[in-house]
Amino acid sequence: MAVNIFSKQVRHLKVGIVGIGHGKFGNRSDATVQELAFEPFKQAIEDTKNLRREDIDALVVGSVPEYHMQRSLPGVVAEYVGMNPQSTWLTEAACGSGSAAIRTAYMAIKSGMHDIVAVIGVQKMRELSTEEILALMGRVGDVQWESIFGTTFPGYYALYANRHMHEFGTTKEQMALVAVKNHHYGSMNPNAFFQKEVSLERVICSDDVAFPVNVLDCCANADGAACVIMTNETLAKKFVDTPIWFTGLGSASAQMSVLRRPNLVEIPSAIEAAKQAYVQSGIKASDIQVAEVHDCFTIAEIMAYENLGFCAKGKGGKFIEEKQSYIGGSTPVNVDGGLKAKGHPVGATGVSMTTEIVKQLRGDAGKRQVSGAEIGLTHNVGGIGQYTFVHILRR
Amino acid sequence: MPFKYFGKINFTPYTKVDKFADYLHEGKLMGTQCTKCGERYFPPRADCLACMSDSVEWVEYSGEGTLLSFTKIYIAPKGFEDIAPYILGVVDLKEGGRLISWIKDIPDEEIKMDMPVKVVPRIFEEIEEIKLYYTIEKP
Numbered sequence: 001m002a003v004n005i006f007s008k009q010v011r012h013l014k015v016g017i018v019g020i021g022h023g024k025f026g027n028r029s030d031a032t033v034q035e036l037a038f039e040p041f042k043q044a045i046e047d048t049k050n051l052r053r054e055d056i057d058a059l060v061v062g063s064v065p066e067y068h069m070q071r072s073l074p075g076v077v078a079e080y081v082g083m084n085p086q087s088t089w090l091t092e093a094a095c096g097s098g099s100a101a102i103r104t105a106y107m108a109i110k111s112g113m114h115d116i117v118a119v120i121g122v123q124k125m126r127e128l129s130t131e132e133i134l135a136l137m138g139r140v141g142d143v144q145w146e147s148i149f150g151t152t153f154p155g156y157y158a159l160y161a162n163r164h165m166h167e168f169g170t171t172k173e174q175m176a177l178v179a180v181k182n183h184h185y186g187s188m189n190p191n192a193f194f195q196k197e198v199s200l201e202r203v204i205c206s207d208d209v210a211f212p213v214n215v216l217d218c219c220a221n222a223d224g225a226a227c228v229i230m231t232n233e234t235l236a237k238k239f240v241d242t243p244i245w246f247t248g249l250g251s252a253s254a255q256m257s258v259l260r261r262p263n264l265v266e267i268p269s270a271i272e273a274a275k276q277a278y279v280q281s282g283i284k285a286s287d288i289q290v291a292e293v294h295d296c297f298t299i300a301e302i303m304a305y306e307n308l309g310f311c312a313k314g315k316g317g318k319f320i321e322e323k324q325s326y327i328g329g330s331t332p333v334n335v336d337g338g339l340k341a342k343g344h345p346v347g348a349t350g351v352s353m354t355t356e357i358v359k360q361l362r363g364d365a366g367k368r369q370v371s372g373a374e375i376g377l378t379h380n381v382g383g384i385g386q387y388t389f390v391h392i393l394r395r
Numbered sequence: 396m397p398f399k400y401f402g403k404i405n406f407t408p409y410t411k412v413d414k415f416a417d418y419l420h421e422g423k424l425m426g427t428q429c430t431k432c433g434e435r436y437f438p439p440r441a442d443c444l445a446c447m448s449d450s451v452e453w454v455e456y457s458g459e460g461t462l463l464s465f466t467k468i469y470i471a472p473k474g475f476e477d478i479a480p481y482i483l484g485v486v487d488l489k490e491g492g493r494l495i496s497w498i499k500d501i502p503d504e505e506i507k508m509d510m511p512v513k514v515v516p517r518i519f520e521e522i523e524e525i526k527l528y529y530t531i532e533k534p
Contacts (some may be wrong), residue, residue, distance in 0.1 A: 149403070
């Protein structure tokens with residue numbers, strides 16, 4: 001394609017999604033990282049009416065490079081999926097890498113630099129041992145002043161959970177109810193790592209990881225990939241009958257170190273990103289009909305309800321207790337199982353969330369369809385809140 | 396006293412605030428203060444976040460503070476398995492700033508949110524190599 005971008009007038013055009021693909025998440029020791037990437041890429045092309053691979057003029061890969069033996073991921077992925085010689089690059093924002101890739105693709109299309117962009121979120125985490133992953137993830141805190149004491153990723157969210165329990169009376173039972181809900185919906189998702197229901201008792205009695213976080217309060221490290229194909233309004237109708245449009249893309253950062261955060265009961269980057277996305281879309285939190293939020297730990301979903309404005313600050317525990325985040329409640333959340341049931345291949349997660357919202361807004365979500373949903377939201381948090389991307393999509 | 400001696404495992408041997416380790420070895424908990432705008436930092440910074448001055452001086456902290464949050468780590472990362480389970484606390488320091496460290500010699504049931512605590516400079520005695528750290532203890 002590579003036309004003269006300076007002559008193009010495209011900035012007034014909406015940007016939307018015309019194709020989605022989602023591979024099986026879980027223990028994928030059957031495939032290399034590029035083989036994982038191929039699965040949703042092929043599906044996403046086949047999901048469109050008649051888009052050809054050669055119509056795609058750039059590939060953005062969302063991934064966290066430290067997990068792979070293979071260095072420089074876009075190179076190997078672009079070659080394997082057959083995108084050479086088109087432009088390709090990596091975006092990294094820890095567990096928010098997938099949504100960061102989507103944001104980059106949006107910018108590329110909106111600017112007129114590219115017309116049709118494929119985004120692949122992909123991660124193969126299980127090349128490393130659990131101890132190595134814990135050490136690696138613990139280093140997403142400040143390594144100079146925190147990691148030297150053996151901090152871990154669950155440990156950081158445990159610090160949030162404990163403080164949230166203290167300030168607002170949130171309980172371990174309420175946190176466990178998030179796991180119960182997400183595994184309930186995960187049991188209906190064939191791409192999820194875990195497709196079985198869990199009971200409240202089982203979550204509460206599961207092994208301690210970092211008090212007050214038990215093992216079933218945590219999402220699982222996983223391998224997997226997801227893909228979306230994005231383009232502008234003029235081209236979109238050629239490739240799909242129901243494009244799903246981006247109406248707001250909020251993005252914000254927060255201090256790397258919890259030692260410099262204003263408090264330990266909220267994710268400030270999420271609050272800021274949500275505010276931006278709502279303003280850009282001209283809507284309020286109560287207009288969201290289905291949401292995908294970053295439930296890396298059960299407390300993270302409770303904080304997400306609050307930070308996104310689905311309920312008041314401190315009321316997240318009550319929100320799940322009253323089943324407000326179930327289908328039929330005020331804002332159904334993670335009805336594909338969330339990170340909890342799907343597993344969390346970090347770079348793939350934001351793209352996976354986006355594919356679910358697209359399905360919901362198309363009315364293609366089957367048993368877990370939120371009836372009549374027209375406005376959806378994704379909330380993808382990187383690290384322990386250093387980055388948050390909040391995207392609002394509309395049918 | 397190079398900064399590499401700070402921590403059970405040190406990931407950042409080179410830093411502009413490496414004198415922190417010298418002070419800790421002398422039993423002092425030190426932060427920095429901007430000579431231009433007076434802003435104080437713990438953990439210490441070499442460059443002022445508020446006014447962007449690169450001129451800071453060392454100031455001593457009392458180590459007194461309150462417990463903002465805590466967790467007990469059962470599943471430890473590589474290099475810390477030998478001391479697990481351990482309790483990590485986050486302390487809001489009296490003079491401002493915050494730190495994270497191990498809570499030492501306080502029974503689990505006595506650890507409470509917002510309780511007054513004292514941060515004490517320590518040296519690992521059971522390890523031959525010099526390893527400096529600090530702990531969160533009863534005042």
